[in-house]
Amino acid sequence: MKPKRIIAIAAFGIATEVLFKKKQKRRMWSKKWLQKRKMYSDMNLLRELRTSEPTDFQNYLRMDPNTFDELLKLVSPYIQKEDTVMRQSISPEERLVATLRYLATGRSYECLKFSTGISPQALGRIIPETCKVIYQVLQKDYLKFPKTVQEWMDIGERFNSRWQFPNCGGAIDGKHIRITCPAKTGAFYYNYKKFYSIVLMALVNSDYEFLYVDVGKNGRNSDGAILEYTKFYQYLRNNQLHLPLKEENIEQMNYVFLGDEAFALQKHILRPFSQSELTYKKRIFNYRLSRARNVVENSFGLITARFRILHTAITVQPENAKDIIIAICVLHNFLCRKSKSYFNRKTVDSENKITHDIKIDGEWRNNAVELYGFEKKKQTNVLVEAKQTRQEYLDFFNGNGSVTWQENMIEKGKA
Template sequence: MEEVLLWSIFACCIVKKKKRLEHIRGSVRSKWSRKWLLKRRDFSHIRLLSELRDEPNDWRNYLRMDMDTYIYLLELVTPHIKKENTCMRAAISPHERLTATLRFLATGRSYKDLEFTTIISKQSLSEIIPETCEAIYKVLKKDYLKFPKTEEEWMEVAAEFERMWQFPHCLGSIDGKHIRIVPPKGSGSYYFNYKKTHSVVLMAIANANCEFLYCDIGTNGRISDGGVINNTQFYEKLVNNELKIPKPRSIGSSNRVLRYVFVGDEAFAMRPDLLKPYRRETFTRDRRIFNYRLSRARRVVENSFGILASRFRIFHTSINLKMHNVDTVVLACCALHNFLRRKSPQNYTPPESMDQENISECTVQLGERCNPELVHDLQRGPRGHMLNNANGVRDHFKEYLNNEGSVPWQDRFITLNNEWRT
């Protein structure tokens, strides 16, 4: 009886397996792709690009860079994104891969929408774009997103801040921004921030030329105050004195010895090596002047974020990608920002894109800043923690900037701007 039962079960399994195989055979696609996707040479935007060669302004608007810069970038990334043809189909060329990626970053369009202009399937774009972004970041970060590693390199950064913004011994301007995302399924409120959107935080340090020295992306938006900096490798090395920051020294002909510092806003806890403004309720004339001078140095990172979001409209959307791909896309944009700032600054960042300070009229004309609903600031917390000697370091800078380090227009500027805020 048992033997008959076993044979019945075995026969039943054979029948089910046979039906499953028949179902699979019946579902095999009869063609590789939809017919119109096979006509990429006829319909793709690549044909449009060939026409735009004679229209430099339109080419720049389309890919966010001039043709010479694009060709140079293509040469850099081609070894990392080139695929071999097979006996079954021709590979998508590096030119098509890079232009599709740049259009995605420049417009923020969905893969499905981009499919109709690139004539590349949505499934292929979902692999091509993250891969190309990773290649862009890989080839550019060494030369264009370089973090200082020696005292000499830090001093070059500080010299530029003093030359351009008259703030001595400044090693960089620090700020963080929330980058909106479509949260992963099942993430709940993990990425939910104080602006009632879902986001990850981009923490960055900018130099005097509005270029990023350091970028960290990935901290969830739920950590919405300055404490987000604690999750970065930069802060860990800063606390452990591993950044090779120059030792305090005098400034020019002055006998006053000042530390080398970073500057930030009220979102951060102040340290001896990270200065932030005085609070408004403690204002005196000297403190207002310090805040004004600090703000001139700190605004470079605000400009950097503003230009980044203006040129790459992906930041005007809620980025709908896997989380590791979100990080890759943001870092690629930051690397491209620095690359374009150096290769074609007049096209990428014309003068009107920067904050313009009118010294004679004591006014500031803001350049391209971020819409607060798109890429918004970290939440400003309460007074926050302050290390014991941090206040003394800030007071030393205040005294210097009000005496031998003063600039002729600072008193007039704060007098005509009674509601001045940093």
């Protein structure tokens, strides 16, 4: 018999066996202890903590009971499911608790099932869905991007009042968020630090709140170019941000955003002078810029300290990881305004009111891990207008805009 015929007969036999093989019966619909979720889950513990130990409630979910109730009221209509004849649905409260606990601890779905009484398969659907809803219901009020000249001017006035940096719309920074390598992606997410990541790009105001976030660019992208892929940069380049005109600003200087050495110097983006070419006046400029940029470092530090999912590689698909990260950012803004226990002056780096020395002693530094930033690169071929903008701010900080303590910082070697 020819080999091809033998192969064909064998293949037919296997196919027939698979076709007529009896389907295996499901061993059980769900594990018995998971069916007794109300008995074994942490919901009973939380009800006890709510009344007797509110501090422990805060530690468990990263928010106090009243703030949790407010958040639950906002998301419930969008995550409420109907009961069926087969089983009772998982309540909005249980869904939100499971999601917040996941963000707070970074535990795997398999581990989280023991405290929630929810199967890992269900958690894999519930948590990304709830994160997406959290962003949708909070973003309008708690992640509002400025759209008018007056809104930008209000932000600039606040920056000048708090950090003595005029005409500033916020501090820009980007961080690599560690993820596990998605299947069949090769080195697509592999970054210069030699791990897999997606990028969180953020603009932060003077009060440590996110004004704009862009999440999801793969870590393999050039660090210097990632900002250029965002809508923020596209609007900035096309003059669609409705920024104040020079004539409306202090000293008639350009309205600017603050970046570090990873970002290119541009008409509306300032970066420090290179350490290799510092003069006394340039050191003054670098100090004033660094002092104001401190807000973005502290904002990233706060979210890593509060949401320990950022301490580990996020083991979900990149699209779900994006929903998780953006939910953390909007939750950060929500909690900054609503929960005194989440944010206070001890939480972030403090400033001596007399010497204006910034102490690197924020409580977040005791519990946070480093989120890797972008590669610092030397910039060449800078546009004349960009150089002129930075020179105007340098002259201002060494002239009309000087502050009494900046020289002391230079003498102490802190600038």
